[in-house]
Amino acid sequence: MQQVHSQQLHKQISPFKKNLKSSRFRNEVFFLNLEDGYFGCQVNESTDYLQLYELSKLCDGNQDCFLGSDELNKELKCTNDCDKDGTQCINGVCLNGVCHCNDGWGGCNCNVQDDNECKYRPCDVFAHCTNTLGSFTCTCFPGYRGDGLHCEGKLHTTYIIYVQLT
Ligand SMILES: [Ca+2]
Numbered sequence: 277m278q279q280v281h282s283q284q285l286h287k288q289i290s291p292f293k294k295n296l297k298s299s300r301f302r303n304e305v306f307f308l309n310l311e312d313g314y315f316g317c318q319v320n321e322s323t324d325y326l327q328l329y330e331l332s333k334l335c336d337g338n339q340d341c342f343l344g345s346d347e348l349n350k351e352l353k354c355t356n357d358c359d360k361d362g363t364q365c366i367n368g369v370c371l372n373g374v375c376h377c378n379d380g381w382g383g384c385n386c387n388v389q390d391d392n393e394c395k396y397r398p399c400d401v402f403a404h405c406t407n408t409l410g411s412f413t414c415t416c417f418p419g420y421r422g423d424g425l426h427c428e429g430k431l432h433t434t435y436i437i438y439v440q441l442t
């Protein structure tokens with residue numbers, strides 16, 4: 277996957293850094309985006325650029341990040357119990373018993389190919405996009421009305437006109 281400038285990802289990095297506080301790798305920049313199916317980290321001393329990887333590179337036994345944050349099985353809560361229904365979590369990573377899919381995969385155990393349409397920002401700017409198997413849904417933010425593709429704020433149609441009499 278591609279490289280990104282770390283400043284663009286500041287918002288995503290901050291919350292996860294907190295979780296890794298107790299880790300001995302606390303100085304490595306590392307973030308996880310489960311919703312979009314990837315993680316990112318340093319690949320050398322530089323924190324300016326981060327390499328993005330698909331989720332299945334977590335806890336796979338190969339150190340992809342500079343200081344190995346992607347292999348911190350305990351901190352990441354990597355588990356092997358995602359095969360309860362008989363299928364394995366292959367195109368993703370099993371975290372705390374839930375299979376999280378790589379970008380491009382969906383279904384209970386990430387065994388169905390699915391395009392994440394939300395990547396292309398199909399919804400209104402005032403709507404939240406949820407990726408679903410074979411499709412996606414758009415929901416207007418609270419306080420906005422519409423089908424999600426077009427959302428409108430509530431209109432205030434009361435006008436008060438003050439006329440000053442002299
Ligand atoms: Ca790895």
Ligand SMILES: [Ca+2]
Pocket residue numbers: 390391392393407408409410411412
């Ligand atoms: Ca989809």
